[in-house]
Amino acid sequence: MENIQKSFDVIVVGAGTGGTTAARFVAKKGLNVCLIEAKQRNKIGDKICGDAVGNEIFDILKINHPKNEELSCHIKGAKLYSPNLKKCITLFDPKQAGYIVNRLEFGQRLLNEALDAGVKLFLDKTMALDLLYKNGNVIGVKVKLENGERIDLNSKILIDASGFYSPLRKKTRNLYIEKQVLKEDSILCYREIVKFSPKEQEVQDPEYITIILDQEKAPGGYIWYFPKNESSVNIGIGTSMEYHGKVKEFYKKNVFQEYIKTNNVDIISSGGGVVPVRRPLWSCAENGFMLVGDAACQVNPLHGGGIDPSMRAGYHAANSAIQAIENDNNSINELWEYNYKIMTSFGAEFASLDLLRIVLQSLSNDDLNFGLERDLLSGEEILEISSTGKLNLSLIDMAVKAFKGISRPDLLLDLNFLRIKMKEISKLYKNFPNKVENFPEWKENVIEIYDKIKKMIVNKKKSK
Numbered sequence: 073m074e075n076i077q078k079s080f081d082v083i084v085v086g087a088g089t090g091g092t093t094a095a096r097f098v099a100k101k102g103l104n105v106c107l108i109e110a111k112q113r114n115k116i117g118d119k120i121c122g123d124a125v126g127n128e129i130f131d132i133l134k135i136n137h138p139k140n141e142e143l144s145c146h147i148k149g150a151k152l153y154s155p156n157l158k159k160c161i162t163l164f165d166p167k168q169a170g171y172i173v174n175r176l177e178f179g180q181r182l183l184n185e186a187l188d189a190g191v192k193l194f195l196d197k198t199m200a201l202d203l204l205y206k207n208g209n210v211i212g213v214k215v216k217l218e219n220g221e222r223i224d225l226n227s228k229i230l231i232d233a234s235g236f237y238s239p240l241r242k243k244t245r246n247l248y249i250e251k252q253v254l255k256e257d258s259i260l261c262y263r264e265i266v267k268f269s270p271k272e273q274e275v276q277d278p279e280y281i282t283i284i285l286d287q288e289k290a291p292g293g294y295i296w297y298f299p300k301n302e303s304s305v306n307i308g309i310g311t312s313m314e315y316h317g318k319v320k321e322f323y324k325k326n327v328f329q330e331y332i333k334t335n336n337v338d339i340i341s342s343g344g345g346v347v348p349v350r351r352p353l354w355s356c357a358e359n360g361f362m363l364v365g366d367a368a369c370q371v372n373p374l375h376g377g378g379i380d381p382s383m384r385a386g387y388h389a390a391n392s393a394i395q396a397i398e399n400d401n402n403s404i405n406e407l408w409e410y411n412y413k414i415m416t417s418f419g420a421e422f423a424s425l426d427l428l429r430i431v432l433q434s435l436s437n438d439d440l441n442f443g444l445e446r447d448l449l450s451g452e453e454i455l456e457i458s459s460t461g462k463l464n465l466s467l468i469d470m471a472v473k474a475f476k477g478i479s480r481p482d483l484l485l486d487l488n489f490l491r492i493k494m495k496e497i498s499k500l501y502k503n504f505p506n507k508v509e510n511f512p513e514w515k516e517n518v519i520e521i522y523d524k525i526k527k528m529i530v531n532k533k534k535s536k
Contacts, residue, residue, distance in 0.1 A: 077193055078221070080106045082393050083213055083227040085200045085240065087116050089379050090365030091233030092182040093133070093213070093386030094393075099190035101394050106193040106225060107186065108215060110234070111528055113196040117179015120263060120345040122298050123306055124281050125379040135185070137171070142181060144172040144300045148279045150375065154444040155437040156287040161444060162280070162490055163454065172281075172300055173379075198348035199232055203243045209402060210360035213240065228402055229393040230361050233386065236348055238367035246358035246404070248511065253369060255313040257350035259293040259376070262323045263308025265340040270303045272334040283375050287437050289326035291315060293349075296375070297331055302339065307331055310347065310376065312433075320388060349373045351423040354515060356414055357407040362389045370414065373426040381418050386531070388413040412506050420501030423518070424494040427525050428454065429489050434529040439483055448487050482532065489528055497521045 084095040097184050099105045109116055124147060130137045149169050152161040187194055197218040204212040204224055212226040232240045236258070242251045256465035276282070276297065284295040292312025300306055309323045348369040356368040364370070365382030372381065392410035394536060396402045432440070497518065 077106070077323060078223065079226045080104045080192065081227070082106070082229045082231065083108065083214060083225055084231045084233060085234035086367070087183055087186075087194075087196075087363070088119065088179065088235065088365060088382065090370075090382030090386040090389075091231070092179075092186040093383045094231050094233060094364055094390045095191050096182070096186040096189045097133075097387055097390035098393055099186065099192075100505060103394065103397060105191045106227070107191050108145055108198045108200060108213075109194075109196045110199050113183075113194075115176075115286060116182075116183050116196070117176040118186070119175055119179070120261065120264075120343045121175055121379070122281065122308075122375070122377060123172050123175050123294060123300075123379075124298060124377055125172070125173060125383075128170070129380045129383050133383065136175045138178060142173055142177045143451065144174055146170070146279065147172060147281055147299070149281075150280045151277060151490050152279045152374075152443045152444075153282065153284045155284070155288070156441050158441070159182050159444040161404045161450065161454070165375070166236075172298060172306070191235065200232075200240055203230070203240055205245065208245070208359055210244075210358065228360070228397055229407075231364055231386075231389050231393065232361065232367050233364040233382070234367055236346055236366040236369075238363070240361075241353075241363060242369055244358060244361065246361075248515075249358060249363070250353050253350070255349055256292075257369075258313060258346050258348045259310035259317055260313050260319050260344065261293075261308055261310045261317045261347055261376070262342075262344040263296075263306060264323075264328070264342040265300060265304060265306050266328070266332055267304040267338040267340050268332065268334050269336055272336060273332070275299045275302060275305055275330075279315060281375070285432060285438070285440055286326075287433075287435070290322065292433055294375070305331070310349075313346070345470035347371060347376045347378075349376055349429060350424075351426045352414060352419050355411055355511070357392075357404055357410050358387070359404050359407075360402040362391050362392065362407060362410050367415075370418070370422070373422055373429040381422075384418060385414060401443075408506070408508050410506055415504035419504070423501050424498040425454075426499060427490060427494050427521070430525055431486070431529065434532070435483075439480075442480055443483055443487060449490075474492060482535070486528060486532065490525070493521050493525055 081103040082098045083106045084091045085108045095107045149164040199216040200213050201212040203210050209317050214224050216222050278299045282297040290309050293310030295309050298306040307327050309327050311319050348371050352370050353368050356363045364385040370381040370385050371378040388410050392407050397404045505511050
């Protein structure tokens with residue numbers, strides 16, 4: 073490939089939902105774009121995923137909603153169940169209500185539309201190896217082509233959408249970007265798409281994605297049951313990383329045998345992977361470089377959904393890249409607007425839900441059953457705090473909760489403390505600094521909230 077073009081305005085690494093969205097909107101502006109993907113072209117979109125995406129993102133981006141072979145079914149929202157399954161919290165959220173997609177067909181459509189928008193060079197079966205730096209700026213990426221040749225590709229802006237195990241994130245020199253993600257901030261998942269006869273078994277709650285919290289059956293994570301159509305479901309389990317080697321065993325016993333009641337089934341797809349379940353990276357940008365999607369931990373901490381936030385991030389990254397190139401300035405000061413857009417929108421929601429996730433993981437099944445059954449924390453409260461950063465409980469509401477929780481005052485106090493901290497962190501993120509120099513102080517304030525939540529959990533364990 074001696075004649076391959078080696079210099080571009082923007083290089084996007086990773087052709088998933090975030091990468092194709094970024095490439096599409098940059099190319100649409102007429103900029104010179106290269107899109108790189110490790111998979112071969114006909115496998116792009118094939119990913120272990122819950123496959124859920126909301127309506128809202130398609131209207132925001134003004135792109136076609138899923139239909140025909142892309143669309144498995146419509147969903148109204150999410151249901152969160154207590155371990156004993158006696159209590160269900162229903163979450164109606166425009167970022168969740170929408171579709172279950174056929175991931176491969178959906179991914180192929182996004183790829184083709186990005187290419188049609190004017191991507192100059194698409195390289196599949198190409199591995200990103202390292203960042204190229206000059207004078208403290210990222211100026212491109214070193215890659216290994218399909219034929220094994222290693223070459224340098226230069227860019228004014230590099231966008232990394234290469235997934236949770238991004239090799240490029242580990243190579244960054246920026247101190248605000250975490251190179252490694254803590255084990256406790258990710259879960260190990262295994263899932264299968266199971267097809268059966270609708271005459272032998274009905275799909276439960278066919279218009280909702282279902283999450284089941286159970287510290288015994290899915291320690292440190294959750295079980296999920298997502299409809300695909302009237303005769304198939306996407307079911308799986310996520311556990312903390314320490315259960316490596318046991319996750320498939322947990323799945324067979326606690327998911328498949330629990331929810332599949334017929335022997336006449338076809339396993340359409342199966343596989344495992346690791347999903348981040350935490351707030352986004354401290355910073356998703358540096359000089360000449362932005363991270364998008366799983367590479368930036370832009371995933372809902374409560375249920376691991378990443379399609380919607382990755383597409384939002386891809387769009388914001390594209391706009392920041394376009395502006396930086398127009399201004400002939402690829403510094404972190406110029407690209408900081410991308411961070412600002414992420415943190416003040418779904419970043420605020422995910423930081424709030426991250427605190428909720430940490431506390432839920434610390435509770436026993438008895439605590440979860442008690443707290444959820446007595447509405448000590450409701451779905452409306454979770455959504456209101458995480459989406460708006462506000463929660464206005466009246467004195468009557470608080471008195472009712474106190475009465476319901478009177479036999480477990482410590483749990484009531486812990487959940488009230490959690491509410492307060494969820495509101496505080498959401499407000500902090502919505503006031504994310506619009507200048508880099510104000511970031512260290514903001515970060516210290518966020519860490520302080522996390523430390524207080526973790527201290528509460530430690531004290532609770534000591535008191536038992």
